[in-house]
Structures are given as structure tokens and as C-alpha cells.
Amino acid sequence: MSLWRKIRKTGRVAEPAPERPTGEAPPEAAELRGSVQFRHVDAGSCSGCEVEIGSAFGPVYDAERYGARLVASPRHADALLVTGPVTRNMEVPLRRTYEAVPQPRLVIAVGDCARDCGVFAGAYGVAGAVGDVVPVDAEVPGCPPEPEAIVAALRRLTGR
Ligand code: SF4
Numbered sequence: 352m353s354l355w356r357k358i359r360k361t362g363r364v365a366e367p368a369p370e371r372p373t374g375e376a377p378p379e380a381a382e383l384r385g386s387v388q389f390r391h392v393d394a395g396s397c398s399g400c401e402v403e404i405g406s407a408f409g410p411v412y413d414a415e416r417y418g419a420r421l422v423a424s425p426r427h428a429d430a431l432l433v434t435g436p437v438t439r440n441m442e443v444p445l446r447r448t449y450e451a452v453p454q455p456r457l458v459i460a461v462g463d464c465a466r467d468c469g470v471f472a473g474a475y476g477v478a479g480a481v482g483d484v485v486p487v488d489a490e491v492p493g494c495p496p497e498p499e500a501i502v503a504a505l506r507r508l509t510g511r
Pocket of ligand 1: 395396397398399400434435436461462463464465469470493494495496
């Protein structure tokens with residue numbers, strides 16, 4: 352009972368929905384409008400980006416209210432959310448995961464490491480940025496990017 356009391360006392364914690372973000376969405380997103388399922392792939396991240404993705408899908412930023420949902424299998428996904436520079440050990444798994452997503456498929460590179468290897472550029476274990484391994488349709492800059500920026504990128508794909 353104390354849990355129910357706490358829930359009632361806490362009330363709604365989600366931030367008010369901001370205006371729909373401006374900016375171009377990739378043309379493939381038109382076929383997925385309204386509801387986009389994302390498979391997250393950590394290609395070699397320090398986990399900082401994962402904390403922010405967790406916040407983006409948590410109760411405060413609540414990305415699901417805009418039609419974005421995380422799924423457990425690339426075969427159930429419309430798009431990949433990739434973090435980190437691509438390590439040598441993750442190069443083939445990332446490519447295989449990409450190929451397992453049904454078409455039309457999209458890729459969002461989340462964080463500076465995913466965009467251009469960030470602070471890990473030149474490291475011996477890094478194969479390259481996400482765009483060096485699979486085609487990237489959208490990028491979210493930042494180290495790590497703020498949850499608001501991640502949610503805005505997701506909303507550009509869902510169109511909501
Ligand atoms: S962008 Fe920053 S937070 Fe994200 S994986 Fe790279 S170092 Fe970590």
C-alpha cells in the first residue's frame with residue numbers, strides 16, 4: 352500500500368511535450384511515420400550515451416509517447432540506435448545486425464564517438480565511426496548528447 356501512496360503522491364513526472372522538432376527526416380522515414388521500433392547497438396561506447404538513452408526512454412522524457420519504442424531484436428526493428436566508436440570486435444556484429452533489420456531501415460548515430468570516433472579516434476581497437484561500417488541516416492552530436500536531443504532525433508523519424 353505504501354507504494355500506491357507514493358505513486359499517488361508523486362503524480363506525473365513527464366516533462367511537458369516540447370514543440371515538434373524542425374529539420375529534415377530521411378525519405379525512408381515517411382514509410383514508418385507514427386511508430387518506429389529501435390534496436391540499440393553499443394558498438395564500443397563508454398556507456399555515457401547509454402545513460403542518456405535510458406533517460407530519453409525513462410518516465411521524465413518519455414520517448415514512447417512520440418511513437419518511438421526500444422525492441423530486443425533487430426528483426427523487430429525499423430531502425431538502429433548506434434553508440435560508440437565501432438571497435439574491431441563489433442564491426443562484423445554491427446554489420447550483421449544492420450542486415451537483420453527489415454527494409455526500409457534507418458540508422459541513427461548517437462554521440463560524438465558514433466559520428467567521428469570522438470575521444471577514441473585513432474585508438475588501436477577502433478575500426479572507425481558508425482558511418483564507416485553501415486550507412487547513417489541521422490546523427491545526434493554531443494558527448495554524451497542530452498536526452499532532449501535524442502528525443503528530438505527520434506521524433507524527426509516518427510514525425511510526432
Ligand atoms: S560520445 Fe562521449 S559519452 Fe558517448 S560513448 Fe563517446 S565518450 Fe562516451
